[in-house]
Amino acid sequence: MLNAKIRKSLQTIVGPERLIDAPEDLLAYSYDAFVEEMTPELVLLPESTAEVSAIMAIAHHEGIPVTARGAGTSICGASVPIRGGIVLSLTRMDRILAVSTPNRYCIVQPGVVNGDLQARLAKEGFFYPPDPGSYMASTIGGNVAQNAGGPRCLKYGVTVDYVLSLEVVLPSGEVIRFGSRNVKDVTGYRLSSLFCGSEGTLGIVTEITLRVVPLxxxxxxxxxxxxxxxxxxxxxxxxxxxxxxxxxxxxxxxxxxxxxxxxxxxxxxxxxxxxxxxxxxxxxxxxxxxxxxxxxxxxxxxxxxxxxxxxxxxxxxxxxxxxxxxxxxxxxAPDCIVEDATVPVSHVPDMIRHIREIADRYRLRIGILAHAGDGNMHPLIATDTRDKQQWQRVEAANREIFEKAMTYNGTLSGEHGIGLAKTDYLPMALNDATRDFMAKIKQCVDPQGILNPGKFV
Structure with missing residues (x-):
């Protein structure tokens, strides 16, 4: 798909040192923390919004799949380039552009590591509350893409609650901005809520303005x-x-x-x-x-x-x-599956009993970890995907866990996202009309379906 002419055009944008195509190097971008993997044809490391825009313009013209990637800590397969194509690694866009504690916001590029931002803000007596378990490695762009949570989100809320504005490159290469630096802003649709948690299927976030709070x-x-x-x-x-x-x-x-x-x-x-x-x-x-x-x-x-x-x-x-x-x-074990079915807090005791019973019945080693205060259950399943019989038991156990969560008016994911891991379970949580509406949004924004194809929409 990526012929010599296209490769040369892309190399003109980023330079040869930020274009990766050696087979052994491409392997590092073929997987995240989930069990699926697919090797891309090319990896590009842009350093500016202009470069991302130029790359997407070519991809759009040629119909090339593009999967944006941060640190690769996703545990639902959201950053796996399942259709090959280009992986756009945003880790070079790692600058904290502004910190304004009097106005309680900061502006960052998507490659800024969550933990690095926390350290910078702490020097000024402030912090950014969303703290996923991978916060010392995961990037803010990835956190936005997955609408990441974390232990502190029980009290303080998740990523979307802190996103004030975004700069986004659309599949066509067009750059849009929405939101502002103000906590109160009801000018038009709240598009940050649409893009936050969209797992890179609608656009590529290149700048983020976040609300911050005093320690x-x-x-x-x-x-x-x-x-x-x-x-x-x-x-x-x-x-x-x-x-x-x-x-x-x-x-x-x-x-x-x-x-x-x-x-x-x-x-x-x-x-x-x-x-x-x-x-x-x-x-x-x-x-x-x-x-x-x-x-x-x-x-x-x-x-x-x-x-x-x-x-x-x-x-x-x-x-x-x-x-x-x-x-x-x-x-x-060789593999570890981490789920995050979420239920109302009053049903946490029920879900824990169900998970233990499911583990015993399917003869699986399942540890229970939970952001229990908000009902976010994280069953940890130690397994080996090479053992086909055991993997069938894992899949059956997962389905039962989600089915039980649904009976308590729960949800498929509290913070990890859908990605590849839970696409088949979507009908449990979203009816046909809702899924069709999501597909219409995707079709409107990305008619060629080139952004992170093969995922939940």
């Missing part, structure tokens, strides 16, 4: 240890149902805890059937009062021990345990 005055973190997983889950429903909104409320079951300990030796209690990592932040007096109530509820539901992080180092140690869970669980 909280105080923060406290505890680890509640349980001998019963049902009691662990019941505490979650009780805390949220009481009206308290922690900054984070994370759940880990025994399988995950022991996987973390086997790998990292952080000091988590191996005997625990369930752990809750709870963080409260805000004004000192309110933090003290809320944490006291949370501890009382934890003990009332049978917590055997409540451990408070007394220092920043102890707090970081607890969060290291939580954030490393996916990585260490992935060491248990």
């Amino acid at each position: 909280p005055e105080a923060s406290r973190t505890i680890l509640a240890v349980y001998n019963d997983l049902d009691a662990t889950a019941a505490t979650v429903a009780d805390v949220i149902g009481s009206g308290i909104l922690p900054a984070a409320l994370e759940l880990m079951d025994k399988t995950v805890v022991n996987a973390v300990e086997d790998s990292a030796g952080i000091g988590l209690p191996r005997h625990a059937e369930g752990l809750l990592l709870i963080e409260v932040d805000g004004v000192e007096e309110a933090v003290e009062k809320e944490m006291r109530t949370i501890v009382e509820k934890a003990r009332a539901h049978g917590a055997q021990e409540v451990i408070e992080a007394r220092t920043a180092a102890e707090r970081d140690n607890l969060w290291t345990a939580r954030r490393s869970a996916y990585g260490v669980f992935a060491r248990l």
Whole structure:
């Protein structure tokens, strides 16, 4: 598809040093953190909106598939170039263009790493709340494409809640801007909500204006240890149902805890059937009062021990345990599938029971990790896709997990997206009319279907 003339035109835009076509180098762009892969014909590394626009103009004219990519941390296959073509890696567009704390916004390019932005803002006493588990590697552009969440999103909201404006290159190469630097702006359609979470199927984001907020005055973190997983889950429903909104409320079951300990030796209690990592932040007096109530509820539901992080180092140690869970669980087998079915918080105990029953019935090693405070369940399935019989059991188990979530008015994805992983399950959550409407939007914006083809729409 990419003949010598097209390659030469593309090389003219980015230069030979930012055009990758060696087979061994292309392999690095053929996969993300999901189990599918496809090698692109070419990888380009643009450094400006103008270069992205020029590339898309050629791709549009020639009908070449284009898949935008950030750090490749997607765990739903969203950045896999399933139809080959061009991968547009945006990691060179990594500048923080402006930080205006008096006006509470920052402007960044899509290749800025979330953790780097957090470090920059912290120097000025501010932060950007969305914090996906991969925040030390994942890019803001990827976070926007997937509408990423994270532990803090229980209290603070997800990526779309912080996107003030976007600069986007359309499939035709045309550059559009929408939104502004103002928190209040109802001028026309709120297009940021359409593009945020669109997984690169509508346009390529080249500049992002984000709302930022002051760092909280105080923060406290505890680890509640349980001998019963049902009691662990019941505490979650009780805390949220009481009206308290922690900054984070994370759940880990025994399988995950022991996987973390086997790998990292952080000091988590191996005997625990369930752990809750709870963080409260805000004004000192309110933090003290809320944490006291949370501890009382934890003990009332049978917590055997409540451990408070007394220092920043102890707090970081607890969060290291939580954030490393996916990585260490992935060491248990050649492949690790991470789902994120989400249910109303009151049904978290029910979903945990169902997941455990499904794991036993299908003879699968499934660890349960959850942003439990907002009902976002992350079953971690250690598997080997080369074992066809086992993979069939994994697929059947996944389907049952999603079906159970739907019975509780849940959803297929709370933050990971659809990508390749959950396209077949879409009819569970969206009726024919809704899917047709999404297809009409795609057809209107991308009539040739060249942007991230083969995905959920």
